[in-house]
Amino acid sequence: MTLFAQTRLAVAAALKALYPDAEIKDTMISVNLTKPEFTGDYTVVLFPFVKLLRMKPDALGVQLGDYLVANTDLFSSYAIVSGFLNMAVKDSVWGSFLLNNFSNAHYGEQVKKDNRVMVEYSSPNTNKPLHFGHMRNIFLGAAVSQILKATGNEVVKANLINDRGIHICKSMIAWEKLGNNATPESAGMKGDHLVGHYYVKFNDLYKAQVAELIAAGKDEKAAEKEAPIMLEAQEMLRKWEAGDPAVYLLWQTMNGWVYEGFDVSYKKMGITFDKTYHESETYLLGKALVQSGLEKGVLFKKEDGSVWIDLKDEGLDEKLLLRGDGTSVYITQDLGTAKLKYDDFKLDQSIYVIADEQNYHMQVLKLILKKMGEPCGDGIHHLSYGMVELPSGRMKSREGTVVDADDMVEEMITLSREQAEQNGKTAGFTEEELGKLYDTVGLGALKFYLLRVDPKKKMIFDPKESIDLHGFTATFIQYAHTRICSILRKENVPLMPSVSHFQAFELTEEIAPLEKAMILHLEQYPTVLAAAADEYNPSELCIYAFQLSQTFNSFYDVHSISKAENEEKKQLRLMIVVMAASVLRHSMNLLGITLPEKM
RNA sequence: GGUCCGGUAGCUCAGCUGGAUAGAGCACCAGCCUUCUAAGCUGGGGGUCAUUGGUUCGAAUCCAAUCCGGAUCACCA
Numbered sequence: 001m002t003l004f005a006q007t008r009l010a011v012a013a014a015l016k017a018l019y020p021d022a023e024i025k026d027t028m029i030s031v032n033l034t035k036p037e038f039t040g041d042y043t044v045v046l047f048p049f050v051k052l053l054r055m056k057p058d059a060l061g062v063q064l065g066d067y068l069v070a071n072t073d074l075f076s077s078y079a080i081v082s083g084f085l086n087m088a089v090k091d092s093v094w095g096s097f098l099l100n101n102f103s104n105a106h107y108g109e110q111v112k113k114d115n116r117v118m119v120e121y122s123s124p125n126t127n128k129p130l131h132f133g134h135m136r137n138i139f140l141g142a143a144v145s146q147i148l149k150a151t152g153n154e155v156v157k158a159n160l161i162n163d164r165g166i167h168i169c170k171s172m173i174a175w176e177k178l179g180n181n182a183t184p185e186s187a188g189m190k191g192d193h194l195v196g197h198y199y200v201k202f203n204d205l206y207k208a209q210v211a212e213l214i215a216a217g218k219d220e221k222a223a224e225k226e227a228p229i230m231l232e233a234q235e236m237l238r239k240w241e242a243g244d245p246a247v248y249l250l251w252q253t254m255n256g257w258v259y260e261g262f263d264v265s266y267k268k269m270g271i272t273f274d275k276t277y278h279e280s281e282t283y284l285l286g287k288a289l290v291q292s293g294l295e296k297g298v299l300f301k302k303e304d305g306s307v308w309i310d311l312k313d314e315g316l317d318e319k320l321l322l323r324g325d326g327t328s329v330y331i332t333q334d335l336g337t338a339k340l341k342y343d344d345f346k347l348d349q350s351i352y353v354i355a356d357e358q359n360y361h362m363q364v365l366k367l368i369l370k371k372m373g374e375p376c377g378d379g380i381h382h383l384s385y386g387m388v389e390l391p392s393g394r395m396k397s398r399e400g401t402v403v404d405a406d407d408m409v410e411e412m413i414t415l416s417r418e419q420a421e422q423n424g425k426t427a428g429f430t431e432e433e434l435g436k437l438y439d440t441v442g443l444g445a446l447k448f449y450l451l452r453v454d455p456k457k458k459m460i461f462d463p464k465e466s467i468d469l470h471g472f473t474a475t476f477i478q479y480a481h482t483r484i485c486s487i488l489r490k491e492n493v494p495l496m497p498s499v500s501h502f503q504a505f506e507l508t509e510e511i512a513p514l515e516k517a518m519i520l521h522l523e524q525y526p527t528v529l530a531a532a533a534d535e536y537n538p539s540e541l542c543i544y545a546f547q548l549s550q551t552f553n554s555f556y557d558v559h560s561i562s563k564a565e566n567e568e569k570k571q572l573r574l575m576i577v578v579m580a581a582s583v584l585r586h587s588m589n590l591l592g593i594t595l596p597e598k599m
Numbered sequence: 600g601g602u603c604c605g606g607u608a609g610c611u612c613a614g615c616u617g618g619a620u621a622g623a624g625c626a627c628c629a630g631c632c633u634u635c636u637a638a639g640c641u642g643g644g645g646g647u648c649a650u651u652g653g654u655u656c657g658a659a660u661c662c663a664a665u666c667c668g669g670a671u672c673a674c675c676a
Contacts, residue, residue, distance in 0.1 A: 027616075035619065045618055047656070057656095083656090084619060125676080165676060279676090306674070315602075316672085323674045330676050359603060360671050386604080387670085416638095423638060441638090453612065456604070458669070460611085469638060471624035472612080479638050487635050543613065546623085557631095557640045599638075 002526050003074070003089065003097065007031050007042045010074060014067045015049070022052055033520065039079055040086025041520060047083050057083040094519050095507035098572070101522075102579040103499045108526040108586060110152040117379075118156040118341055119145045121353035122271070126258040127167040128196035128397045130265050130405035132461060133355070133388045136450045139592065140385055141353040142271055143451055143538035146590040151533035156345050159273040160337065163255050164280040169236040171195045172250055173229060174202035184257050190264060190406065191257025196397070203398045205229050265406055269443065270592050275344075277337065285336025286328050290321050293372045309368055319364055334365050342376030349379040351536065356384040356456065383536050386458030388450075403463050412442035412467060419469050425599060437596055441475055444593040448474035451591055452542040472546050474593050477584055480549035480556075481595040484581040487561050493574055495581065495597075505571045514555040518576045521548045525583050529590075538591055545587045552580055 001009075008031050015024050028048040034040040044064065046057040053060060058080050065078035065085055076090040101107050121141020124130060130138075142157070149155045175182070175198040184191040206229050213223035224230070239247040266272070290307055293299040299309050299321060307322035321332055328336075341350055352362065362382035369377025387394065395402040416438045420426055426434060449467050453459055469475040488495060511519070525544070532540040561577065564570035585595050 030616095030618075032618085038619080043619090047618070050656080082619065162676070167676075304674095320674055325674085327674085329674065333676085355670095356604070357670055361676095363603090384604090389669095419638065425636085425638075457612085458605075465610095468611095468625065473624085473638090475638055476624090479636080483636060483639085485636095490635055539613090543623090550623085553639060554641090556635080560635065562635050599636085 003093070003523050004031065004042070004527055006074065007087065010068060010072045011044055011064070014064055014071065017071075018063055018067055019053055022049075024049065024052065033524070034086045036517070038081055038086050039088065041089040041516075042087045044085040044087065045083070046085055061085040091507060091511050094511060094516070097523060098519065098575045098579065099502065099505065102575045102582075103497055103501065105496055105582060105586070107579070107583060108529045109150045110530070112154075113152045115152070115348045116154045116156070116345060117148055117349035117351060118158050118345060118347050119148070119351045119353065120158045120160055122273070123160045123162065123354070124262065125162045125167055126195070126255045127171045127199045129190070129192035129261060131395060131397065132403040132405060132408055133395060135269075135405050135408070135446070136385060136388050136459070137353050137355070138269065138271055139447050139450050140383065140455055140538065143591045144351065144353070144383065144536050146592070147529070147533050147538060147541070150590055151530060156275055156347075157273045158275045158277065158341065160277045160279065162279045164240065164283060166233055166237050167199070168251065168255070169233045169240065170202040171199040172247075172254055173233050173236060174198035174205065175254065176250070177205070184260070190261040191259070192261025192265070193406075195254050195258050199397065200400050202229065202233070268406075268409055277340070279333060282337045282340060283328060283333045285340055286332035286334070287322065287336070289335050289339060289372065289374070290332060293321075296372065298371050309371065311364065311367055314367055316364065316367070319368070321368070331361065331365060331368070335368060338365065338369060338376050338380065339374060347376070347379055349381060350376070351381050351383050353383045353385070355387055357387065358382075359384055381536075383455065385455040388459045388461055391460060391462050403461070409443065409446065412446045413438045414442070415466050416441035416445065416469065416475075420599070429598075437599055440594045440596050441469070441478060441599065444474035444478060444588075445469055447591055447593050448542060451538045454539050455537060474588070477545050477549045477588060478595050478599060480552050481581055481584050482597060482599045483556060484552070484577045485597040487577060488574075488581075490562055491574060493578065495578075497578060502571050502575055505575070506568070507572070509568060511572070512559065514551070514558055515572065515576060517551050518555055518580060521551055522576070522579050522583055525587070529587070541587045541591060545584055548580060548584060552577070
């Protein structure tokens with residue numbers, strides 16, 4: 001148990017012992033970290049009990065403080081400042097905290113529980129390459145997966161590829177018309193970029209045809225419907241659904257190019273999946289569910305044969321589940337896929353990382369499953385995140401205003417190289433080491449940038465202002481880590497020393513404020529990690545790791561390790577920095593960010 | 600119009616289960632490298648926490664109303 005939690009329990013026990021007749025609820029006990037400007041480590045807010053106990057805050061504080069010091073082994077003293085009881089934890093407690101945890105590579109993790117959860121993320125369409133918006137989705141999903149694993153869950157990372165539909169046919173038509181049988185090899189392009197290129201071409205052609213029709217006297221709506229290239233795309237989709245061999249072959253070929261391109265991008269970004277679903281294989285699955293819903297009387301049929309669900313009593317409207325011609329719609333597929341996932345893995349929870357524009361869709365999906373009595377609906381959680389926008393508004397792949405994912409990665413790597421060269425940081429590295437380092441720094445900065453903001457907030461990204469490598473960034477944390485590694489190299493202490501490494505350590509001197517600040521931060525890590533998991537929010541780890549690095553930099557500035565005042569101080573500080581480096585690595589690894597030993 | 604999300608320093612964001620004088624980073628200004636990596640540290644200026652009212656010992660945080668921005672309410676996916 002964390003010291004923080006122990007303090008809460010101790011306060012609860014103390015109150016019960018002191019005032020056995022008072023009904024003190026757990027929620028009334030508010031324990032916080034003591035603000036740096038006051039002496040003490042943990043603060044108990046006294047106001048909530050004042051009314052109940054009919055006591056002045058200060059009088060209550062004295063009784064509670066005295067009791068805690070006398071009856072627990074945790075606290076050495078206390079101070080009361082205007083209604084706040086500031087408890088000082090004994091130095092010896094901090095000493096054993098360090099000794100017990102400094103060499104624990106799994107510090108902060110939770111024991112395995114019987115809970116299987118799927119996280120679906122990335123989920124790209126195969127008509128265009130990944131862009132900056134996808135990266136937020138991908139990094140979020142990957143990070144949340146890792147965080148859930150670290151907090152004891154069994155995690156299945158899933159990717160649902162949208163490989164069919166009119167958008168794919170658009171790329172195919174344009175390639176047929178304009179491609180001259182170009183392949184990724186002949187065009188010298190990544191496959192996903194090649195296919196994306198023809199998707200843009202399609203829209204160029206389409207717009208031109210619409211303009212032509214309008215010039216010929218058609219109104220806009222009719223023109224958009226009748227543009228020949230659009231009719232061709234729709235015809236191609238019908239052929240695909242009918243299993244036309246030529247269309248099917250082209251579809252397979254072009255999707256194959258896209259997958260090769262995606263694989264390169266995923267690999268560069270360090271992203272993997274345990275399971276890949278393809279919509280072409282799942283899009284018909286929902287129909288059986290709809291049929292059983294009809295039999296159960298949850299759904300109803302209209303005269304034209306279309307199937308609906310009535311969600312009016314939930315404050316929503318009627319929702320179509322199957323077209324009159326019996327073909328499925330978007331939500332039908334999702335119903336089927338939800339059940340498939342559940343049956344495949346016996347899931348307790350199923351997390352969908354999907355942009356917030358689909359909040360309504362996900363709400364409806366859950367409601368329908370619930371009404372149909374499908375157990376797979378219970379564990380569904382929509383991890384909704386805000387879109388990444390440009391200063392000029394949303395990115396539109398049709399209009400080619402997207403910031404491409406591969407380009408962005410390359411740009412960040414270039415930026416990290418420029419920064420390193422500017423700072424004269426390249427000495428003592430081989431070319432190969434430098435290349436690896438720039439990847440680490442560039443990608444780290446990118447991931448951190450996208451993860452440091454609360455997922456539900458939308459982000460505005462200005463590509464003209466490149467991502468900074470100073471301040472609240474991965475680079476800052478990476479740098480703090482390399483400084484620690486440098487100390488450890490000098491002192492011949494391994495990155496992960498054995499439990500017995502500091503067994504001779506004995507605490508006799510008072511712990512200095514910045515040493516204490518480090519220890520207090522380290523003690524918070526399990527609490528922060530648990531909160532990040534509860535809220536599916538990796539940004540909490542970003543903030544935590546940044547603050548720990550900040551505190552370390554101040555500590556580093558004031559307290560020398562190799563020139564510590566004495567051997568005891570040296571050992572204490574070594575334990576602190578060993579553990580700090582370990583916690584930094586642990587938290588950043590969960591976000592997919594690597595911390596180098598030299599930079 | 601209904602529903603949901605957001606509005607905190609010039610900019611990007613923390614803080615939101617009510618708690619001490621509202622915090623970071625960037626940008627700006629002034630200092631700090633013969634000492635473990637200056638991609639760093641120290642200090643400074645910069646705020647009507649959108650507005651109004653309410654609840655409370657105490658409100659950026661909770662409630663209500665209003666204003667502004669966004670998303671969504673398809674037989675598209």
